[in-house]
Amino acid sequence: MSKAFIAGTGMTAFGTHPRRSGRDMFAEAGLAALEDAGLESEEIDEVFYGNFIGTVSENQGHQGPLVAEAVGTTAPARRVESACASSGLAIRDAVRAVRSGEADVVVAGGMERMSNMGTAGATDGLARAADDLFEVQSGVTFPAAYALMARAYFDTFGGDREDLAHVAVKNHDHALVNDHAHLQEEIAVDDVLDAPEIATPLGLYDACPISDGAAAIVLLSPSYAAERGLDTGVAITGSGHGGDTMALQDRRSLAKTPATREAANEAYTDAGIDPTDIGLVEVHDCFTIAEVLALEGLGMYGYGEALGAARRGETRRGGELPVNLSGGLKAKGHPVGATGAAQIAAVQTLLNGTHPRSDAVDDDVTVGLAHNAGGTVASASVHVLEVMA
Amino acid sequence: MTDAREDGYDAFLDALEAGEGYYYECSSGHGTLPPRRACPHCGDRELATATLPSTGEIVTFTLVTVPTPQFKDEAPYITAIATFGPIRLTGIVRGIDRENVEIGREVTVVIERDETTDERTITFRP
Numbered sequence: 001m002s003k004a005f006i007a008g009t010g011m012t013a014f015g016t017h018p019r020r021s022g023r024d025m026f027a028e029a030g031l032a033a034l035e036d037a038g039l040e041s042e043e044i045d046e047v048f049y050g051n052f053i054g055t056v057s058e059n060q061g062h063q064g065p066l067v068a069e070a071v072g073t074t075a076p077a078r079r080v081e082s083a084c085a086s087s088g089l090a091i092r093d094a095v096r097a098v099r100s101g102e103a104d105v106v107v108a109g110g111m112e113r114m115s116n117m118g119t120a121g122a123t124d125g126l127a128r129a130a131d132d133l134f135e136v137q138s139g140v141t142f143p144a145a146y147a148l149m150a151r152a153y154f155d156t157f158g159g160d161r162e163d164l165a166h167v168a169v170k171n172h173d174h175a176l177v178n179d180h181a182h183l184q185e186e187i188a189v190d191d192v193l194d195a196p197e198i199a200t201p202l203g204l205y206d207a208c209p210i211s212d213g214a215a216a217i218v219l220l221s222p223s224y225a226a227e228r229g230l231d232t233g234v235a236i237t238g239s240g241h242g243g244d245t246m247a248l249q250d251r252r253s254l255a256k257t258p259a260t261r262e263a264a265n266e267a268y269t270d271a272g273i274d275p276t277d278i279g280l281v282e283v284h285d286c287f288t289i290a291e292v293l294a295l296e297g298l299g300m301y302g303y304g305e306a307l308g309a310a311r312r313g314e315t316r317r318g319g320e321l322p323v324n325l326s327g328g329l330k331a332k333g334h335p336v337g338a339t340g341a342a343q344i345a346a347v348q349t350l351l352n353g354t355h356p357r358s359d360a361v362d363d364d365v366t367v368g369l370a371h372n373a374g375g376t377v378a379s380a381s382v383h384v385l386e387v388m389a
Numbered sequence: 390m391t392d393a394r395e396d397g398y399d400a401f402l403d404a405l406e407a408g409e410g411y412y413y414e415c416s417s418g419h420g421t422l423p424p425r426r427a428c429p430h431c432g433d434r435e436l437a438t439a440t441l442p443s444t445g446e447i448v449t450f451t452l453v454t455v456p457t458p459q460f461k462d463e464a465p466y467i468t469a470i471a472t473f474g475p476i477r478l479t480g481i482v483r484g485i486d487r488e489n490v491e492i493g494r495e496v497t498v499v500i501e502r503d504e505t506t507d508e509r510t511i512t513f514r515p
């Protein structure tokens with residue numbers, strides 16, 4: 001399968017921007033990605049845009065053409081919605097467009113603005129990523145859904161809140177040098193354990209913040225890149241998408257995420273690699289337990305074995321497999337529709353040496369992975385990125 | 390909150406309320422809940438109606454401190470997933486002291502109203 005080159009990346013600072021419109025934030029990220037790629041808006045063939053709840057939070061549907069306009073084109077554009085996996089899957093669609101030969105230059109990314117909804121409004125909005133009839137009507141909030149999985153995980157494999165706290169501490173530490181991160185704040189295990197509870201066994205510091213922001217990448221076909229002599233340092237060489245039942249109650253196991261496993265296997269096969277080739281990972285850690293579930297789903301660890309990884313230092317900077325060097329969703333922030341694109345931008349810049357945490361990436365690392373999950377992992381996208389020789 | 394629910398879901402709640410809960414079983418033996426026209430696990434469309442056991446067992450639960458608007462007057466409250474024979478249901482736990490809610494605890498399923506919006510909700514009681 002042909003590659004899709006990442007020619008440029010761009011993102012806004014993630015944080016609380018209640019008075020910035022989505023169109024403005026995506027314009028900032030998309031135009032920065034074009035500038036990074038050395039391309040003009042008129043060269044864009046197609047725009048793929050991830051967004052979860054803009055129809056409600058910004059009173060604006062049909063956002064595809066709106067954000068295409070914002071980056072200076074009336075090229076065909078569509079919005080991709082898959083809850084928190086919206087832009088991971090927008091990028092997957094973009095990769096397929098480039099690989100099929102239908103497009104040479106694609107802008108793909110996403111945006112979310114939620115802080116203007118307030119905490120109650122955002123909590124209500126995020127709950128829409130769960131099954132309305134069988135979960136929301138029974139009091140399940142989004143943190144509650146992950147809490148149900150966390151308790152099921154502890155019951156199945158053992159472990160406790162303190163093990164999870166190390167994930168939060170690690171990701172906060174990673175974000176300290178990332179000026180685009182929502183939270184640049186060092187925390188200790190006790191801070192996590194002492195934080196107010198949201199949904200037991202998860203507390204405030206087990207959760208990512210409610211963030212606003214946008215991220216975008218520019219993808220190129222190999223022929224176009226060669227023709228124009230453009231940077232082809234890093235390419236997406238594998239892409240996968242897995243699915244599962246919407247409601248947790250219909251899953252065979254509440255302590256595993258098979259959609260991640262399916263997406264990963266598809267991406268590994270596509271890229272012709274296996275998990276041992278991968279030297280750095282950005283995974284979907286909307287809650288601390290989510291990072292654990294992701295690493296096991298990806299086959300980086302056996303089931304029940306990833307819980308202690310952060311505590312043992314294996315997934316910290318300087319460890320064998322650095323995970324979420326950007327700070328992850330936990331500290332970098334989680335503007336839902338922008339997250340998948342931001343992860344890919346992070347992996348690309350970590351691999352090419354332009355990320356503020358690139359010094360934590362060993363010189364021999366040439367393969368990275370980005371994992372983006374929707375809902376309680378009823379959707380998952382996985383992308384493999386490789387440095388091109 | 391949903392103003393107009395699904396007929397199939399409402400009929401399911403009606404049955405639970407009358408103490409006549411049911412579920413669907415496909416020809417491969419997978420259990421699933423209405424509204425459904427096909428088994429989500431295997432796609433089978435031969436869904437037979439079977440009697441839902443009246444008692445179940447909690448498999449996981451959480452004490453929710455930050456609620457959705459529908460449950461704001463009830464917070465903090467416990468939501469649990471419980472197994473009833475071959476299917477699982479998600480519901481609010483009432484009538485059990487918080488410290489006594491645990492995995493493996495037996496519960497019955499009933500339909501009650503939430504305190505904020507008076508909507509019907511699946512409820513687990515001792």
